[in-house]
Amino acid sequence: MKIGILGAGQLARMLAISAHQLGIDTVCVDPNYECSARDVTKVHHADFFDLHEIEKCFSGVDCVTYETENLPIEAIHSVSKKFKLHPDIDILSIFQDRLSEKNFLNSLNIPTVDYLDVNSWHDIEYAINKFSFPFLIKTRRNGYDGKGQAMIHNTEEARAAWQQLSGKPLIIEKFVNFDFEISIISARNDKGETSFYPLVLNQHKNGILFLSQAPYFNEKLETLAKEYASVILRKLNYVGVMTIEFFCHHESLLANEIAPRVHNSGHWTIEGAETSQFENHLRAIIGWPLGSTKAKCLSAMFNLIGKKQIVSDLLNIPGAHYHWYNKKPLDGRKLGHLTLCTSNRNEMEMNIEKAIKLIRY
Ligand code: AMP
Numbered sequence: 001m002k003i004g005i006l007g008a009g010q011l012a013r014m015l016a017i018s019a020h021q022l023g024i025d026t027v028c029v030d031p032n033y034e035c036s037a038r039d040v041t042k043v044h045h046a047d048f049f050d051l052h053e054i055e056k057c058f059s060g061v062d063c064v065t066y067e068t069e070n071l072p073i074e075a076i077h078s079v080s081k082k083f084k085l086h087p088d089i090d091i092l093s094i095f096q097d098r099l100s101e102k103n104f105l106n107s108l109n110i111p112t113v114d115y116l117d118v119n120s121w122h123d124i125e126y127a128i129n130k131f132s133f134p135f136l137i138k139t140r141r142n143g144y145d146g147k148g149q150a151m152i153h154n155t156e157e158a159r160a161a162w163q164q165l166s167g168k169p170l171i172i173e174k175f176v177n178f179d180f181e182i183s184i185i186s187a188r189n190d191k192g193e194t195s196f197y198p199l200v201l202n203q204h205k206n207g208i209l210f211l212s213q214a215p216y217f218n219e220k221l222e223t224l225a226k227e228y229a230s231v232i233l234r235k236l237n238y239v240g241v242m243t244i245e246f247f248c249h250h251e252s253l254l255a256n257e258i259a260p261r262v263h264n265s266g267h268w269t270i271e272g273a274e275t276s277q278f279e280n281h282l283r284a285i286i287g288w289p290l291g292s293t294k295a296k297c298l299s300a301m302f303n304l305i306g307k308k309q310i311v312s313d314l315l316n317i318p319g320a321h322y323h324w325y326n327k328k329p330l331d332g333r334k335l336g337h338l339t340l341c342t343s344n345r346n347e348m349e350m351n352i353e354k355a356i357k358l359i360r361y
Helices: 010-022 051-057 073-082 089-095 098-107 121-130 155-165 219-235 277-286 345-358
Strands: 002-006 025-030 042-045 063-066 115-118 135-139 149-152 170-174 180-188 194-196 200-205 208-214 240-249 252-259 298-305 320-324 334-342
Touching: 002 010, 002 277, 010 025, 010 277, 025 051, 051 073, 063 073, 063 277, 073 089, 089 098, 098 115, 098 170, 098 252, 115 121, 121 155, 121 170, 135 155, 149 155, 180 219, 180 277, 194 219, 219 240, 219 252, 240 277, 298 345, 334 345
Parallel strands: 002 025, 002 063, 025 042
Antiparallel strands: 115 170, 135 149, 135 170, 180 194, 180 200, 180 240, 200 208, 208 298, 240 252, 298 334, 320 334
């Protein structure tokens, strides 16, 4: 078995490590030179539009998957004509654009924040009247970790954001004063076998995921999240791992974003679940049976952002597991993660406090 991966960052790295254990060969294609996956698998430097080169790199693969939805769709269309792509090209196309994603969710009666398509300053004036301040202006594509978005508190800020972002397709979202954020990670194979991981409670800082805790026990929300995920998976005849991020507001869920791939809020599954999200993604796209998604313990996953860490201090925390992606430290860049595991709730709280004191930001 051999799998081609579009992109060679940390998600590809963790997919490749998992593939290695399963006896699956991997090969990545990435236009960037600095690639975290390079330490653990073959990485070819090629432009996503260079179909000839991609065909050469992916020669002999059984299927192709991707670690990011921020891919040039026309180029990937050509790739999908040559190789079996999971999740498929239509799914990638819906979820790489915040507008088509929200339109799709609403067509399935899955609630989202109120939003408006923005094509002109006139649309922004309309939003100012329709939504009271604050609201968010976001680029429809290529936004991640809070990039490509601005919180707007008044007309001046709206004008500045329009000057900075106009020229790119945009969307306006009403600001939701949510109670908390959760995500659900699911896996589905081509036989329609479907599994869900327990809910994850997520905390962001400056738009970047900071801490994920799982399982988050809330029967009502879990049932609702699974129901929404099932509708999407079935509708799209989905194959692979899929993540939905939700805002929880007054006991209801608003879908914020869908990732058609393994997700940062699922890194805890490496040590904290019976089968990791990476292994289940591989199993799903190959057509193997899915592994159990049950949690083995309580887990808390911290992203290690921007700075090198004092590893020995972090590993002094009982039940700590350290992952480093071998990337150059840079402000706001995800460089690694730390997962804490224990079966004792009080111990988890104490260990989280220790980690917060020790992690360098
Ligand atoms: P996004 O890139 O859309 O996932 O946004 C990153 C983070 O910014 C989210 O996880 C939220 O914490 C916050 N955020 C994004 N959109 C909204 C919104 N419409 N209302 C409130 N907070 C938001």
